[in-house]
Amino acid sequence: MSIRVLIADDQSMVRAGFRMLLGGEEDIEVVAEASDGLEAVSKAARFHPTIVLMDIRMPELDGLEATRRILAADPSARILILTTFDLDEYVYEGLRAGASGFVLKDEPPEQLIAAVRTVAGGDALLSPTVTKRVIKQFTRAARPEAPKGVDELTARELEILRLIADGLSNGEIAGKLYISETTVKTHVTHILQKLDLRDRVQAVVLAYQTGLFEPD
Amino acid sequence: MSIRVLIADDQSMVRAGFRMLLGGEEDIEVVAEASDGLEAVSKAARFHPTIVLMDIRMPELDGLEATRRILAADPSARILILTTFDLDEYVYEGLRAGASGFVLKDEPPEQLIAAVRTVAGGDALLSPTVTKRVIKQFTRAARPEAPKGVDELTARELEILRLIADGLSNGEIAGKLYISETTVKTHVTHILQKLDLRDRVQAVVLAYQTGLFEPD
DNA sequence: TTTCGAGTCCTACTCAGGTCGGAGGCGGGG
DNA sequence: CCCCGCCTCCGACCTGAGTAGGACTCGAAA
Numbered sequence: 001m002s003i004r005v006l007i008a009d010d011q012s013m014v015r016a017g018f019r020m021l022l023g024g025e026e027d028i029e030v031v032a033e034a035s036d037g038l039e040a041v042s043k044a045a046r047f048h049p050t051i052v053l054m055d056i057r058m059p060e061l062d063g064l065e066a067t068r069r070i071l072a073a074d075p076s077a078r079i080l081i082l083t084t085f086d087l088d089e090y091v092y093e094g095l096r097a098g099a100s101g102f103v104l105k106d107e108p109p110e111q112l113i114a115a116v117r118t119v120a121g122g123d124a125l126l127s128p129t130v131t132k133r134v135i136k137q138f139t140r141a142a143r144p145e146a147p148k149g150v151d152e153l154t155a156r157e158l159e160i161l162r163l164i165a166d167g168l169s170n171g172e173i174a175g176k177l178y179i180s181e182t183t184v185k186t187h188v189t190h191i192l193q194k195l196d197l198r199d200r201v202q203a204v205v206l207a208y209q210t211g212l213f214e215p216d
Numbered sequence: 217m218s219i220r221v222l223i224a225d226d227q228s229m230v231r232a233g234f235r236m237l238l239g240g241e242e243d244i245e246v247v248a249e250a251s252d253g254l255e256a257v258s259k260a261a262r263f264h265p266t267i268v269l270m271d272i273r274m275p276e277l278d279g280l281e282a283t284r285r286i287l288a289a290d291p292s293a294r295i296l297i298l299t300t301f302d303l304d305e306y307v308y309e310g311l312r313a314g315a316s317g318f319v320l321k322d323e324p325p326e327q328l329i330a331a332v333r334t335v336a337g338g339d340a341l342l343s344p345t346v347t348k349r350v351i352k353q354f355t356r357a358a359r360p361e362a363p364k365g366v367d368e369l370t371a372r373e374l375e376i377l378r379l380i381a382d383g384l385s386n387g388e389i390a391g392k393l394y395i396s397e398t399t400v401k402t403h404v405t406h407i408l409q410k411l412d413l414r415d416r417v418q419a420v421v422l423a424y425q426t427g428l429f430e431p432d
Numbered sequence: 433t434t435t436c437g438a439g440t441c442c443t444a445c446t447c448a449g450g451t452c453g454g455a456g457g458c459g460g461g462g
Numbered sequence: 463c464c465c466c467g468c469c470t471c472c473g474a475c476c477t478g479a480g481t482a483g484g485a486c487t488c489g490a491a492a
Binding site for chain 4: 168171188199
């Protein structure tokens with residue numbers, strides 16, 4: 001029995017690429033395509049694909065919300081999220097939304113095909129690149145019985161952590177986000193507390209060492 | 217005409233390994249071995265190898281000084297330096313000493329053999345890993361007609377920059393190096409001035425972004 | 433509706449980080 | 463020999479970073 005795939009991406013070229021790529025595989029069949037989130041949800045309901053290849057950035061409804069809705073309707077659905085960028089803020093959210101996997105679009109074809117098979121087979125999967133970046137966050141975030149009081153960072157905090165990792169001062173971050181510097185300080189304090197760090201310097205070190213943000 | 221190699225390393229196992237490795241190649245001949253720096257210098261003078269594989273850490277005379285002496289006696293000598301560690305403080309010094317190349321011992325055999333051929337052929341070479349780390353330093357350090365006042369960091373400053381990039385505070389660095397915190401501050405100030413940075417946070421960012429120190 | 437988390441903002445305080453200027457020792461090159 | 467760069471150290475000073483504790487809004491969940 002072949003793997004039935006639904007491709008959801010707003011760029012037709014990307015869809016065509018995947019159709020070509022997957023079409024060559026005997027055990028894989030592309031049963032439908034969607035060019036936006038809403039369409040993805042409806043077609044997932046209609047075709048019941050084994051797996052949905054889901055882009056994040058899509059009109060109408062983004063891939064994350066689409067993922068949530070599809071899973072709400074059918075918890076057994078398997079969704080493999082595609083990203084162009086190395087690690088958007090959406091990754092964590094995507095995993096929380098219930099996606100089974102995460103791959104980068106620019107990875108070699110074999111990897112992508114392998115990813116489809118893996119997820120279709122029931123396993124979760126993360127791009128090797130993504131894996132090591134997420135792993136640490138997840139060993140704590142994913143398990144409700146968290147070791148200690150190691151809370152997950154909020155979206156805002158993550159955003160600020162990223163700016164810190166760019167070497168920006170609190171004032172610069174405030175300017176960039178149109179909030180006051182004191183607010184930035186508040187967030188920074190929370191970040192440091194949650195990650196058990198002493199100062200922003202260590203935050204930068206951690207950001208790079210965990211691969212949260214890529215060096216080059 | 218084959219490539220004549222002198223292997224200089226204080227560990228006999230390492231020498232044996234290289235002999236095995238290089239012995240399999242038809243165009244490469246291991247003409248001599250040395251177990252310390254002095255021996256390396258004398259054997260280089262006696263055998264005139266096409267290339268010297270030089271370990272850095274050796275008794276009597278380290279690989280850097282040995283490199284300098286060999287080159288002093290014979291400027292046409294080609295020396296390929298071997299390192300175990302990713303990037304010791306010696307790398308820059310080694311390049312300044314006149315070494316033609318730099319490879320990591322744990323790189324795959326083919327790379328090592330290729331490196332030998334490359335350097336023997338007259339080209340300079342850096343391990344891909346090392347390359348990107350050194351490249352930036354060198355585009356400024358190597359050319360006397362430096363673009364602006366972008367001075368090179370001293371060994372001490374580099375050492376301290378590395379500790380900063382580990383997230384250490386000035387006090388911790390002082391303790392680790394057995395110097396006063398004020399001295400550390402002085403160095404830090406110089407580092408920031410030379411690299412045109414605002415604070416240690418940016419220094420960390422730069423360290424990782426230029427690949428000066430590896431994340432993982 | 434009430435509760436709660438997230439985000440925003442504030443004051444006031446402490447302290448590490450960084451600057452400035454000056455100073456001594458030490459080794460190598462002119 | 464003297465000069466200069468490097469490393470070391472000091473005290474005084476200023477500022478950004480981080481903490482503590484509280485307050486307001488808003489939207490989502492109970």
